[in-house]
Amino acid sequence: MFDLAGYGPQLLSGTVTTIELSLLSLLVSFLLGLLGATAKLSKHRIFKGVATIYTTIIRGVPDLVLMLLIFYSLQIWVNDFTGWLNNLQSTYSFGLQLDPFTSGTITLGFIYGAYFTETFRGAFLAVPKGQLEAARAFGMRSGLVFRRVLFPQMMRHALPGLGNNWQVILKATALVSIIGLSDVIKAAQAAGEATYRSFFFICIAGAVYLVLTILSNGVLMLLERKYAIGVRRAVL
Amino acid sequence: MKKVFRSAFTALCALGVASAPLAAHAKQMHELRFGVDATYPPFESLSPSGAFQGFDIDLGKAICAELATKCVFVSQSFDGIIPALEARKFDAILSSMTVTPERAKQIAFSTEMYNEPTALIVRKGSGLKPTAESLKGKTVGVEAGTIQESYAKTYWEPMGVKVVSYPGQDQVYADLLSGRLDASLQDSVEADYGFLKTSRGADFQFGGDVTYDPKDVLGSYIAIGVRKDDPELLKKIDWAIAELHKKGIYKKIEAKYFTFDVYGAPPANSMN
Amino acid sequence: MIEIIKQYGLAYLCWDGYNVSGTAMTLWLLVLSCGMGFCLALPLAIARNARSRIIRFPVWLFTFIFRGTPLYVQLLLIYSGLYQLNFVHQHVLLNDFFRQAINCTVLSFLLNTGAYTTEIFAGAIRETSHGEVDAALAMGMSRFTMYRRIIIPSALRRALPVYSNEVILMLHATTLAFTATVPDLLKVANDAYSATYDPFDAFTLAALLYLCISFALIFGFRRAERRFLAYLQP
Numbered sequence: 175m176f177d178l179a180g181y182g183p184q185l186l187s188g189t190v191t192t193i194e195l196s197l198l199s200l201l202v203s204f205l206l207g208l209l210g211a212t213a214k215l216s217k218h219r220i221f222k223g224v225a226t227i228y229t230t231i232i233r234g235v236p237d238l239v240l241m242l243l244i245f246y247s248l249q250i251w252v253n254d255f256t257g258w259l260n261n262l263q264s265t266y267s268f269g270l271q272l273d274p275f276t277s278g279t280i281t282l283g284f285i286y287g288a289y290f291t292e293t294f295r296g297a298f299l300a301v302p303k304g305q306l307e308a309a310r311a312f313g314m315r316s317g318l319v320f321r322r323v324l325f326p327q328m329m330r331h332a333l334p335g336l337g338n339n340w341q342v343i344l345k346a347t348a349l350v351s352i353i354g355l356s357d358v359i360k361a362a363q364a365a366g367e368a369t370y371r372s373f374f375f376i377c378i379a380g381a382v383y384l385v386l387t388i389l390s391n392g393v394l395m396l397l398e399r400k401y402a403i404g405v406r407r408a409v410l
Numbered sequence: 411m412k413k414v415f416r417s418a419f420t421a422l423c424a425l426g427v428a429s430a431p432l433a434a435h436a437k438q439m440h441e442l443r444f445g446v447d448a449t450y451p452p453f454e455s456l457s458p459s460g461a462f463q464g465f466d467i468d469l470g471k472a473i474c475a476e477l478a479t480k481c482v483f484v485s486q487s488f489d490g491i492i493p494a495l496e497a498r499k500f501d502a503i504l505s506s507m508t509v510t511p512e513r514a515k516q517i518a519f520s521t522e523m524y525n526e527p528t529a530l531i532v533r534k535g536s537g538l539k540p541t542a543e544s545l546k547g548k549t550v551g552v553e554a555g556t557i558q559e560s561y562a563k564t565y566w567e568p569m570g571v572k573v574v575s576y577p578g579q580d581q582v583y584a585d586l587l588s589g590r591l592d593a594s595l596q597d598s599v600e601a602d603y604g605f606l607k608t609s610r611g612a613d614f615q616f617g618g619d620v621t622y623d624p625k626d627v628l629g630s631y632i633a634i635g636v637r638k639d640d641p642e643l644l645k646k647i648d649w650a651i652a653e654l655h656k657k658g659i660y661k662k663i664e665a666k667y668f669t670f671d672v673y674g675a676p677p678a679n680s681m682n
Numbered sequence: 683m684i685e686i687i688k689q690y691g692l693a694y695l696c697w698d699g700y701n702v703s704g705t706a707m708t709l710w711l712l713v714l715s716c717g718m719g720f721c722l723a724l725p726l727a728i729a730r731n732a733r734s735r736i737i738r739f740p741v742w743l744f745t746f747i748f749r750g751t752p753l754y755v756q757l758l759l760i761y762s763g764l765y766q767l768n769f770v771h772q773h774v775l776l777n778d779f780f781r782q783a784i785n786c787t788v789l790s791f792l793l794n795t796g797a798y799t800t801e802i803f804a805g806a807i808r809e810t811s812h813g814e815v816d817a818a819l820a821m822g823m824s825r826f827t828m829y830r831r832i833i834i835p836s837a838l839r840r841a842l843p844v845y846s847n848e849v850i851l852m853l854h855a856t857t858l859a860f861t862a863t864v865p866d867l868l869k870v871a872n873d874a875y876s877a878t879y880d881p882f883d884a885f886t887l888a889a890l891l892y893l894c895i896s897f898a899l900i901f902g903f904r905r906a907e908r909r910f911l912a913y914l915q916p
Contacts, residue, residue, distance in 0.1 A: 180458035187460070234896035235889045236854035239868060243889060246490065246881030249497040271499070273484075348752035352861060354485045356460060359755060364456060366762065367580045370587065370610060373763035380751045380759065387750040489876040496879060516879060555876050567700060574783075574863050575873075581762075588765045590781055 181365035181375070188358035189382050195278055195357065196344045202283025203343065207290020214295050225291065232288035238349050240285055245277040245353045278350035286343050293339060297332035298324065330401040337394040344386055358382050441480040442643075443500035444470050444634075447488040449553075449578035450597075451604035452667050453506045465667045469523065470504045472659050476650040487577050489555030492516055495637060502647065503635035506597060508557050510629030520634040520647045524672040528558055528628055529598035530617035531586065531605065538593050540620045542569035548592040549574060551582040558595040560627045561620065583610065593617060599672060683883045690874040694867065694887060703865035705891055711784075711856045711866060715791035716849055722796035727803035727837075728829065741800065748797030753855050756794055761786040761862045787859045795852045802844050806837035839910045846903035850896055867891060 178185065213225035232240070249272045256270055272280075301324055309323045329336075351360040362379035366372030446466070448456045454464040462483040474481035484500045495503055495517060509519045530540035530550075538544050542565060550566065552559040554575040562573040576582045579596060583605055586594045594601075598619060605611040620628065634651075636644045654660040664672055693699070696706035730741045748756065764770055765780045779785050810833050818828040860869035867888050875884035 184458060184460045231893065233850070234893040236857040236868070236892055238854075238857040239871070239885055239889050239892060242868075242872070242875075243881065243885040246493060246497060246875070247885070249494075249499060250882070253498050273499075345752040348754040349858075351754075354487065356485070359752075359758070361460070363758065363762075364580075365458070367584050368458070370584075370766060372584070372766050373759065376755060376759045376763045380747075380755045383751045383755060384747065489872065490881075493875065493879045493881055497881075554873075572700075576863060577861070584762055584766075588762075589771065589777075590765070590783070 179365060179369045179371075181361060181368075184356075184361040185358060185365070185375075185378065185382075188356055188361035191275070191355065192344075192347050192357045192382070193386070195275060195282070195347045195350060195355070196340075198279045199282035199286065199343050199347070200340055202279060203286035203290050203339070206283060206287025207294050210287060210291030211294035211298055214291060215298055229288040229291050232285055237281070237285050237346055238352065241278070241281045241349055241353060244281045244284070245272070245274070248272060248277065248280070274350060274353050274355035277353065278347070278355055282343060282346055282350070286339055286346070289339050289342070290336075293332050293335035294328065296335070297328040300331040301327045326401070330405065333394070333398050333401055337390075337398075340390060340394070341387060344390065345383065348383075441482050442470075442474050442477065442502065443482040443484055444502050444504040445486045445491050445494055445500040446483050447491060447505045447578065448483075448485055449488075449580040450506055450600055453600060453604075454504070455604070465663065465672075466504050466506060466523070468663045468666070469654070469660070472654055472663060473647060473650040476653050477646055487555075488553055488579075489575075489577065491555065492635070495635060498637070501636070501640070501643060506600065506632055507635055508629040509631060509633050510557055510560075511626065512560075513629070513635070516638075517635045518638050518641070518644050520636065520644060521651055522631040522673065523633050523651070525631040525674075526597045526599040526672065528561065528595060528620040529601050530593050530595050530620065531601050531611075531614050532593045532617035534613055534615050536592065536617075538617050540595070540618050541622070542566050542571060545571045545593065548572065549590065551576060551585055551591040551594040553577075553579045553582055553596065556596070557628050558597075561623070562595055564625060564627050565622070579604075586614070595620070599668070603667070683887065686874050686878060686880070686883050686887060689878075690870060693870045693873070694891065698865060698870065701865055704867050704870045705895070707859075707865055708853070708856050708867040708892075709895070711788065711791065711859055711864070712849075712853050714788050715795055715856070716852055718788070718792040719795035719799050719852075722792065723799035723803055724834070726796070726800040727807055728834075730800060730804035731807050745797040745800050748794055749801065753790065753794045754858055754861070757787065757790040757858055757862060760790045783862045784859075784864050787862045787864050791852070791855065791859075794855070795848065798848050798851075799845065802841050802848060803837060806841035806844075807833060809840070810837055840914075842903070842907050842910060846900070846907070849903070850899055853892070853895060853899065 210225050210228060213221040214229075216222060252270045252272065305323055305327065306319060309319045314322065347357060348359055351357045351363075354360075358379050359376075362375040363372070366375040369375070446454045446462060448454050448462055448464075450464075452464050453466045454462065457463050467483065470483070471481050482500075483504075486494050486499065486505075488505065491503055491505060491507070492513065494500065503517070507513070513519075530538070532538040538548065545566060547570060549572040550562055551574050552562050554577055559573075559575050562571070567573045574585075574591065576585070579600070582591070582594045582596070585591045587610060598616070601616070606614060606616070634647055636647065651660075654663075660673070687694075694704045696702060696704055698704070701707075702710070726741050726744070729737050730745070732738050760780075761783065765786070770776045770780055814832055814836060815828070818832045823831065856866060857868040859866040860872060863869075871884045871888035874887075875881050878884060
């Protein structure tokens, strides 16, 4: 019954790819989210406008459509740019290849950066103003205020939303197999079509995702406990 | 936290550089990248371990050997393979692509690699023939972006045949097996070696070759596709193909896969 | 862009010459899956809050599995996996059902959105204020009447903002239908792209249409919120 028909290694390397892709996309979207939230809360009208347009468009257009758009079009723009570079000088020839993994990371990071922007915006607002004023009164520079006061406290408020976004990203990596990434789903599909046992192999892919979900739930609980240090809960 | 953040940032930068190298290199061909839709055995497919294999792949490797460059194969679904070539995701298309007037407007083609007609596969005993009258009301599967898709949509769909396009040929077979499709249309050698001669194809047979084609949708022979702005590469590939024939390497590779001359006369399906 | 609109405009909107396609197909998928998902979620949400563990557990398992795996996997499982199984083939009704790609697609969509909606509604039911329940009991309502007249209407109203989000996400998820050969908006865009070799125009046109649908939905839900949640406004 549990015969992988030689597809075991491919399934395993696909799983690793899925995990790598999710972690990298998380990192990109996390940073973009911080940037976006700062922009949205800034006093500059231009920053605010750009960030608002970004979050509105991203949340209005399906991720798969954006992914196809970026996977195929971004490469052409990049080529135009490197072609322009190559025309300027002829000693070197520049080239930049966007393989499915890179495009997937960029796209997922870009899309979920918008969701993170909203998460972080709410979390930033949840940090009491007095704390920031106190930090400034101590003579801290704004970088230090961010690092020592704003960020750690903001994280506590952002964690539930963050965890939610992570789960969504993890599942969204499934889409990248559609643009040709050899992830766990691609491996399961290939195995299923070759052996005519799709049901079995796709169940395996599903199980991999379930296990990843359970694992990340555990990690999130630990993180939540860490960031909740020093917070007094109401006893009901 | 500070440390974590810093190392995370360094990791991001490092990964960004590693996964998307802005490779600056001297202007010389050091690798040849082929775009492949690996769902088309025995020409191109993936082994269980995920390696590219097949007649086209072996020919590609031999061409690279002649040109003394590294060979890289890039997976790409067939319906996006010409745009991906234009977007320079790879240098050439090596994926059982038939030369058609429509495609020749977009890209340049090498000399002939091999030749095979288009054939219909049907369930044994169904008696279906590759004509619009015979297939009326039936569902026919094709791979998106292929000449077979154009053929079925040009001649059959207006006559009441239901045509369904799939992203890969293996998905066409999966639905043919499961019974969603009544017939499928593809290259005959692929159909024979990649499906009918395997254990999965036991219940199926050829419904016949397609011959009626007044609008010349099906084109001529199968070749390697190259960007039009890259005539140098085309010249090199043409030269390499000629060398393969001259040195007898082509015959050797052919013998590994086929018992007939896949370059010259296409095999007749009369044997079925 | 103009070239694509001329050639594929009608296909993008509603008709590709032989089938319903494009925006019309996408909306149809959305209405079917959200409508049936809603009907599935309502009883499940009540069961999810049941006192008996035997009732609660299967519902929890259902939502856990369908929320813990990607929709794409679920679609593949139902579209290619189930239809390869022998008993599905031998059963006349099942065979007829699973033979149609659109049935498989809608089934997987409705189960997926059903699972998410169940959790949304269950959360809203759980957070019903105890005063409302006390009042209902004091009025001498039976449990059934209390659910029908008090708990469910109140929970659905409060769930509206989150539910509207789920509908928008479901709209985004319908793009997966094209992997199962259903001619939705993205499938048309993909066809246009592979015929014209112009990814930017083909997919941008689709993105704009999706954006319009999203905005229309958001606008509709805002109106609904203003109407149904008026009593919660400050």
